[in-house]
Amino acid sequence: MxxxxxxxxxxxxxxxxxxxxxxxxxxxxxxxxxxxxxxxxxxxxxxxxxxxxxxxxxxxxxxxxxxxxxxxxxxxxxxxxxxxxxxxNAPEETAPGADAQMEMFSGGKVEIKTRKKLIEPRTDAQKAYVRSLFNNELAFGIGPAGTGKTYLAVAVGVNLFISGAVDRIILSRPAVEAGEKLGYLPGDMKDKVDPYMQPLYDALNDFLPGKQLAKMMEEKTVEIAPLAFMRGRTLSNAFVVLDEAQNATTMQMKMFLTRLGEGSRMVITGDRTQVDLPRGMPSGLADAERLLSHIPKIGFNYFTSADVVRHPLVAAIIRAYEGDSQG
CATH class of the missing domain: 3.30.1370.10 (K Homology domain, type 1)
Known part of the structure; x- marks a missing residue:
């Protein structure tokens, strides 16, 4: 220069x-x-x-x-x-269906207070997503890895728990084998499943002091469980997150969505490009998006590689794979 x-x-x-x-x-x-x-x-x-x-x-x-x-x-x-x-402060790439959210939620400051830190969205799509989580009883966050879908959802859940808006936080994931068989892993069922749940533990540890989180888990005000464990339950006065929802089958997704009880909020997050289900088995996330997108008071929020907030190389890697799949 x-x-x-x-x-x-x-x-x-x-x-x-x-x-x-x-x-x-x-x-x-x-x-x-x-x-x-x-x-x-x-x-x-x-x-x-x-x-x-x-x-x-x-x-x-x-x-x-x-x-x-x-x-x-x-x-x-x-x-x-x-x-x-x-x-x-920069114009960003937007995903299909995201224009309306940008128009609704681009103004005003959005912050999430937790016990350990104050969380601020870093892109317009994240900002829209957080507003949607507070405003809708059921919200979807759909997009690639590293865009903060799960992290922000857990932060909102902790915020609502602290404020007394919900009585408990329930976090779930499908325990789908991505190249490994659960049965071959050492330990009992909890030992086998916990590695799949680790990202949820990591997010909670970011927002709650260790002793408080341990006490909440002991008292069952915070639960982390595989999707299969949700069957037969009615989840009232709870903030419920289903992570990695692209790996839920259509029947599992229907089962999970119908657990929504009085006074609860539910968030579904997933990445359409990371389906680990057996070949030919449709993803419950895709079916839910197709069937529910016209229902009022259900928020659908979309992310692209422009919203990746991990290492800059992650965004470049995602764009490379997106370009290859379109070619």
Whole structure:
């Protein structure tokens, strides 16, 4: 970048202590923004000078101001917060059926309070999804891995439990063998099934202190169980999540959906491209989407590779596979 021919934009930050946090350790936050926008950011006392193309300068200024406001509000700034500011201020790829959600839910701040942290959606699709989880008794989150479908659903469940809106949290997954047979795994049934449930344990541990979570599981106010264990139950006053729903059969999906009881909310998450059912067996997620999409008060929320919030390579890998399947 030839800075000799470019003008600079100056931003003043009155609190020098917050400016230090804004820049980050060894100015890593500034370096991140510089790399993303091909600009140069120079600190001069309590001023930051941005050199680069005009459009990039404006975007860098807006991101820096938004991050400084976070610090003024007593929050921290980490790489995930920088990523969110870029995503939320940029036009994003949308999946089929997502336009209406964007129009309904693009305005206003969305936050999820849990015992351990405050969760903020990092894309417009995530924001729409969270709003849908709060507004609908039954909601679907459909899209590729790494888009936060399960993580955000569990966060909302913890939030509703803490506020007293529900009495318990029930998390479930189909225990489908993806290349391995359950019977060959060591241990009793719990030992065999727990590895399938681990992502749900991981999410809960992110939102609840360990001792509190252990007590809640002992008291059965938090349950994690395979889908087959849901048969015959009526789930009242509960927040219920069915994860990896693409691996539920049509009959299993019908069974699960009809467990919905008074005062409960239910979330179904899945990825159409990751079906591990035997060849020729239809996915219950696809059938539910086809049969229920016209019913009012059921939210359908869609994600694409643009919403992946894991390592950037994950999004690139997903796009590569999507392109191959379309070819």
């Amino acid at each position: 030839d800075t000799g021919t470019l003008t600079e934009v100056l931003i003043e930050f009155p609190d020098n202590r917050l400016l230090i946090d804004l820049c980050g350790e060894y100015d890593r936050n500034l370096a991140d923004i510089e790399k993303r926008l091909d600009v140069q950011i120079v600190r001069r006392g309590n001023l930051l000078a941005i050199l680069g193309e005009e459009s990039a300068q404006i975007e860098a200024r807006d991101v820096l101001n938004a991050l400084y406001q976070r610090l003024e509000a007593g929050r921290t700034v980490d790489p995930g917060d920088i990523d969110r500011e870029f995503r939320m």
